[in-house]
Amino acid sequence: MPDGKEKAISVYPLLMVNFIGTMGISLVLPFLIFLVERFGGNALVYGLLSSMYPFFQLIGSPLLGKWSDIYGRKKILFVSQAGTLFSWILFFIALFVPVTILVNIDSDILGKFMVTLPLLMLFIARGLDGLTGGNVSVSNAYVADISNDGNRSKNFGKLSISTNLGFIVGPALAGILSATVYGEALPVLAAILIAFVGTVMIALYIPDTCSNKADTVMLNVCPYPKSGRMAGEKHKNSIRDVWKIPALRLMFIIYFLLFLGFNTFYTAFPVHAANYLQWSIAELGIFFSFLSIVLVIVEGPVLSYVSKRSRDSSMIIGGSFILGLNFVVLALGNTFFTYMAAVLLALGNGLMWPSIQSMLARLAGNDDQGLVQGLSGSVMSFAAIFGLIGGGLIYELAGRWSFLLTAAIIACVFVLSMRLRSFDATGSQE
Incomplete structure (x- = not known):
């Protein structure tokens, strides 16, 4: 690698993306149980809805992580954030869909609840967000790319701080917005806007950590400095x-x-x-x-x-x-x-x-x-x-x-x- 071609990448744009992403998620959590009950669900349905994100993330996270090794972190971060944006749009639409009953259940074991059209849309929205929810693992890989032994723990600490700040601001903002005449619609709309800002920030302010062109000198933060593998080349492991x-x-x-x-x-x-x-x-x-x-x-x-x-x-x-x-x-x-x-x-x-x-x-x-x-x-x-x-x-x-x-x-x-x-x-x- 020729001298003078190396370039350090700042962690702060990624921290801002992580902060606004966490804030967007935490905006909706305080009143999700009330939406579930309004749309016909019970505590069991709420538990199942809460588990939709981690269940589908279980499937999507390793795939997105592996693809980020092949095609670059930025592209996969963008796809993941775009999936989050689309899922919140679907979530917002569900708020205005008529409560049409699809299945009515009255069970001694499962309890009494209804599966309605807006409730089904919430399940799809949370599942989609989980399936494209590899932004956490890809963000971790990105931080690893731009860190060394001297600042790795410190950079991951900053990433955790941005997450915690998001969880502080999000619920507080949700309480303010949901108190208006627009109810839950305003916090969900805020989540959409926040997800959109995150998508734009990734597109404009997050540089990739590996060159996509074979004739371009790789940065010192490229995730493949030893092997020199370029984007699109076969991933062996x-x-x-x-x-x-x-x-x-x-x-x-x-x-x-x-x-x-x-x-x-x-x-x-x-x-x-x-x-x-x-x-x-x-x-x-x-x-x-x-x-x-x-x-x-x-x-x-x-x-x-x-x-x-x-x-x-x-x-x-x-x-x-x-x-x-x-x-x-x-x-x-x-x-x-x-x-x-x-x-x-x-x-x-x-x-x-x-x-x-x-x-x-x-x-x-x-x-x-x-x-x-x-x-x-x-x-x-x-x-x-x-x-x-x-x-x-x-x-x-x-x-x-x-x-x-x-x-x-x-x-x-x-x-x-x-x-x-x-x-x-x-x-x-x-």
């Missing part, structure tokens, strides 16, 4: 090949357990807050805003300071221990312990999660970054399906002590993370 690599297989298992624990928590905690703590919707919103703010602090200056002095494996081990302790404290009950647990959750997750992303990116190597990130997205989706369905059921059986089960799951992550020291020391997949 498959999902099975990646799974055979011990270090990556261990990372995928850690991913699964981590997201199983988190989705179990995020399903059970609102029930716990409403029934045991007797919180209102406003109090629950304040708690999640507090949690997000502490996460931003940890993933910003705290992570920047610690990452310069610790290896990724050390932060994963320490972070998983703190994260598991958070669920033990949460099981003690009352508001004081709940907020203490929130600080521990933010500290543990804020140190551990960017480090896991950083280590996975490094272990993936140059040739299969998109494929590996896509597979990790599928593992996350697989865990989300089990966690979303099982979290509420487990809480119904065990109450607040169900958080001890989540702590046990994270304890498994802590134990498995010990094995990462050898891979962190060698930097090898083998």
